Amino acid sequence: MQKNGLINLLALLAVGLAGFAVARYTNSLAGEVSVLFLGLGILVAAVSWFQMRLEENERLEKLEFDELAKSRGGSALFAAKDAESFPAQRSRDQFERFFVPIFTVLLCLIEAGGAYLLWRWMSKPATEVPLKEPLKALAMYSVFLIVLFILGKFSATFARLENHRFLRAGASYVLFNAFLCLAVVIGLGADYGGYPKVDLYIAQIFCGLSALLAVETLIGLTLEMYRPRVKGKVNRPLYDSRLVGLLGQPEGLITTAAQALDYQFGFQVSETWFYRLFFEKALKWLVLGQAVVLVLSTCFVVIDAGEQALLERCGKPVEGRTPLEPGFHAKLPWPIDKVYRFRTEQIQSFEVGVRPGVEKEPESVVLWTVTHTGKEQEDNFLVANREPASAASGLEAEKSKRTPPVSLLTGSIPVEFQITNLVAWVYNNEDAPSLLQDIATREVVRRFVSADMAEIMSHGRLEAGLELARRIQSAADEHHLGARIVSVGLQDMHPPVKVAPNYEQVVAAIHKKQAMILAAQAYDIRTNALAQADATNIVNHASANRTAREVGALAKAGLFTNQIPAFTAAPSVYVQRAYLDTFTRATANARKYLWLTTNTHDVLTFDLQDSIAKDLLSVNVPAPKK
Numbered sequence: 001m002q003k004n005g006l007i008n009l010l011a012l013l014a015v016g017l018a019g020f021a022v023a024r025y026t027n028s029l030a031g032e033v034s035v036l037f038l039g040l041g042i043l044v045a046a047v048s049w050f051q052m053r054l055e056e057n058e059r060l061e062k063l064e065f066d067e068l069a070k071s072r073g074g075s076a077l078f079a080a081k082d083a084e085s086f087p088a089q090r091s092r093d094q095f096e097r098f099f100v101p102i103f104t105v106l107l108c109l110i111e112a113g114g115a116y117l118l119w120r121w122m123s124k125p126a127t128e129v130p131l132k133e134p135l136k137a138l139a140m141y142s143v144f145l146i147v148l149f150i151l152g153k154f155s156a157t158f159a160r161l162e163n164h165r166f167l168r169a170g171a172s173y174v175l176f177n178a179f180l181c182l183a184v185v186i187g188l189g190a191d192y193g194g195y196p197k198v199d200l201y202i203a204q205i206f207c208g209l210s211a212l213l214a215v216e217t218l219i220g221l222t223l224e225m226y227r228p229r230v231k232g233k234v235n236r237p238l239y240d241s242r243l244v245g246l247l248g249q250p251e252g253l254i255t256t257a258a259q260a261l262d263y264q265f266g267f268q269v270s271e272t273w274f275y276r277l278f279f280e281k282a283l284k285w286l287v288l289g290q291a292v293v294l295v296l297s298t299c300f301v302v303i304d305a306g307e308q309a310l311l312e313r314c315g316k317p318v319e320g321r322t323p324l325e326p327g328f329h330a331k332l333p334w335p336i337d338k339v340y341r342f343r344t345e346q347i348q349s350f351e352v353g354v355r356p357g358v359e360k361e362p363e364s365v366v367l368w369t370v371t372h373t374g375k376e377q378e379d380n381f382l383v384a385n386r387e388p389a390s391a392a393s394g395l396e397a398e399k400s401k402r403t404p405p406v407s408l409l410t411g412s413i414p415v416e417f418q419i420t421n422l423v424a425w426v427y428n429n430e431d432a433p434s435l436l437q438d439i440a441t442r443e444v445v446r447r448f449v450s451a452d453m454a455e456i457m458s459h460g461r462l463e464a465g466l467e468l469a470r471r472i473q474s475a476a477d478e479h480h481l482g483a484r485i486v487s488v489g490l491q492d493m494h495p496p497v498k499v500a501p502n503y504e505q506v507v508a509a510i511h512k513k514q515a516m517i518l519a520a521q522a523y524d525i526r527t528n529a530l531a532q533a534d535a536t537n538i539v540n541h542a543s544a545n546r547t548a549r550e551v552g553a554l555a556k557a558g559l560f561t562n563q564i565p566a567f568t569a570a571p572s573v574y575v576q577r578a579y580l581d582t583f584t585r586a587t588a589n590a591r592k593y594l595w596l597t598t599n600t601h602d603v604l605t606f607d608l609q610d611s612i613a614k615d616l617l618s619v620n621v622p623a624p625k626k
Contacts, residue, residue, distance in 0.1 A: 002052050002053060002056060004154075004158060004171075005049035008173075008174050009042065009170065011147060011151050012042045012148075012170075012174060012177065015147065015148060015177070016039060018144070019034065019181075020032070020035045022140045023035065025132065026134060026136070027130065030188075030202040030203040030206060031137065032203070033118050034181065034206060037176065037209075038177055040107065043103075043110075044107070045170035047239060048167065048237065048239075051100075051166050052166045055166065057092075061087075103239060104238045108214050108217040111211070112211065112214035115207045122200065122203055131188070131191045134192045135188075137188050145178055145185060148181060151174055152172075153175065156171040166237060168245070169237055179247065183202050183205075183206075187202040193314075216242070224238055295333045299333050300331070301329050302327070302329075303324050303325065303326045304326060305326045306346060307341050307345075308325060308341075308422045309324040309339045310323055310324070311323075311324055313337050317423075323344075323422045324339070342419060343419075344422055345418075347417075348416070349414050350415055351413065353444070381408070381409045381411075381445060408496050409448065409457070409495065409496075410493075411493035413440075414488070415440045415487075420483060421483075422482065424481065424482030425482040429481065432482075432483070439476060440468075443468055443475060473485040
C-alpha cells in the first residue's frame with residue numbers, strides 16, 4: 001500500500017513538472033490551469049502516503065507489543081497500555097488531530113485562491129496568445145493521460161478491494177488528473193482544427209472546478225467541527241474529496257444510486273433481475289441514445305424575426321446560405337456547422353466619450369459638478385475657442401503667458417447605427433463594433449478641435465451632429481463595414497467635472513455683469529424721467545407764479561384807478577370806510593366786548609384771561625329725548 005502511494009506521488013510530481021513545461025512552451029491555458037490540480041494531487045498524495053506510514057508504524061508497534069506481552073507472561077510492565085507505551089499511536093493521533101485539519105484549511109485556501117487568481121489572469125487580453133506546436137503538446141498530454149489513467153485505475157481498484165482509505169485519496173486525484181489531461185487534449189485538438197477558443201473555455205471550466213472543490217472542502221471542515229466522535233469508528237480522511245472521487249470514477253455514481261434505491265425501498269433493489277439485466281446493461285445505450293438525440297437537435301435552427309444569421313462550416317462561411325433569413329433552417333450537427341445570429345433590423349447604439357464604470361442612480365437635476373451619464377469614467381475632448389481668454393500686444397505679449405485658445409469639454413455622444421450588410425459587417429473586419437466605435441471617436445475628436453466651444457454647447461449642436469454622422473458614415477464606407485449611421489447626438493455637453501466650479505463662477509460673473517448693466521439702464525431711465533418731470537414742474541410753477549403776479553398787479557392797478565374817483569367824491573367817507581374795513585379784517589378772529597353804560601361812577605374790572613377752552617364752548621349738546 002505504501003509503495004502504491006509513493007508511486008502515485010512520484011507519478012503526479014513527474015507529470016506536474018512535465019505538464020507545466022509543456023503548457024508554458026505551447027501557451028496552453030488549459031494545460032497551465034491543470035497544473036493547479038496536479039499540485040493539489042501531489043499535496044494530497046504526499047500527506048496520504050505519510051499517514052499510511054504512520055498507520056503502518058502503529059500496526060507494527062502493536063504487533064511488537066503483543067509479542068513482548070506473550071513472552072513476558074503478562075507482567076505489570078506490559079499490562080499498562082497508556083499513551084507512553086505507544087509512541088507511534090500517539091504520533092498518528094496528534095497528526096490527525098492537528099496537522100490534517102490545518103492541511104485541509106491550506107488546501108481550501110489554495111483551491112479558492114487559485115481559482116480567483118487564475119480567472120483574473122485569464123481575463124486579461126494579453127493572456128490569450130496563439131498556441132505553439134499544438135500537435136507536440138497533444139502527444140505529450142496523451143502520454144500523461146495513459147500513464148495517470150493506468151496508475152489511477154490500479155490504485156483505485158486496489159484501494160476498493162483492500163479497503164485502504166488513505167490510498168483512495170491519492171488514487172482519486174490520479175484518475176481525476178487523467179481526465180483533466182483528456183480535456184486538455186480535446187482543447188489542443190480543437191485548436192488544431194480551427195477552434196482556438198475551446199482551450200480558453202476548458203481553462204475557465206477548470207477554474208470553476210477549483211472553486212467547487214474549495215466549497216466542498218469548506219463544507220467538510222464545517223461538518224467536521226460538529227461531527228460526533230465515536231470511539232473506534234474509522235472515518236474518511238478530511239482531505240479526501242468526494243467530488244474528485246466522483247469525477248475520477250464516474251462508475252461510482254451508479255453504485256451510489258443503487259445504494260440510495262436500496263435505502264429508499266428497504267430491500268436490495270440492486271440485486272433484483274430487473275436492475276441487473278436491464279438497467280445496468282441498458283444504461284449505456286440510454287445514455288448513447290440521449291447523446292444522439294442531443295446531437296440531432298443541433299441540426300435545426302430557427303432564426304427569429306428581425307434577425308439574420310451566418311452559417312459557418314468548420315469555421316468557414318457556407319456559400320449560397322449566408323446570410324440566413326428569418327425562419328426554419330437545417331444544418332449539419334454541432335460543432336461542424338455553427339450559426340451566429342445578429343439583429344440586423346434593430347437600431348443599435350454606442351456612446352463616445354464615456355467608459356464603463358460603476359452605474360449611478362439617475363438624478364432629476366444634473367449639474368456640471370456631477371457626471372451626466374451615470375458612469376464614473378468620462379473622456380475629455382479638446383475644443384477650440386474663437387476668442388482667446390487673454391490678449392496682450394507688443395512687448396507684453398512676449399513676456400506674459402497667454403492662455404491658449406482651447407478648452408476641455410465632456411459629454412456622452414450616442415451613435416446609432418444599423419447593420420445593412422451582414423457579410424461585410426462580420427468578415428471584412430476583425431472586430432466591426434470596435435472599429436466603428438474607434439472611427440466615431442476619431443471623427444468626434446477631429447470635429448471638436450475645429451469647432452467653437454460656445455457653438456457646441458449652444459446653437460451648434462444640431463449642425464455638429466449632422467456633420468459627425470456624415471463623416472462617420474463616409475469613414476465606415478471606406479472600411480466596408482456594411483453599417484448605416486442613423487444619427488449622432490451631442491448629449492449633456494458640459495465642462496469637466498473638476499473644473500466645473502470655475503466655469504460656474506465665470507457664468508455667474510457674466511450674469512452678474514448683465515444684471516448690473518440692466519440695473520444701470522433702469523437707473524438711467526428712472527433718473528432722466530424724474531429730472532424731466534421736475535424740470536417741467538419747475539417751469540410750470542414759474543409760469544403760474546408769473547401769471548399770478550401779472551394778474552395781481554393788473555388788479556391792483558385797476559383797483560387804484562377805481563379808488564381815485566371815490567376818494568375825490570367823498571374823502572372823509574372814503575377814509576372812514578377804509579378804516580372800518582381794515583378794522584373789520586384785523587379783528588375778525590378777536591373776542592369783542594360791548595360796554596353800554598353812561599352817567600355812572602361804577603368801577604368795572606375785566607379779566608381778559610381765558611378760563612374755558614374754546615372747544616368746550618362749541619360742544620354740540622344733543623337735544624333731550626322726548
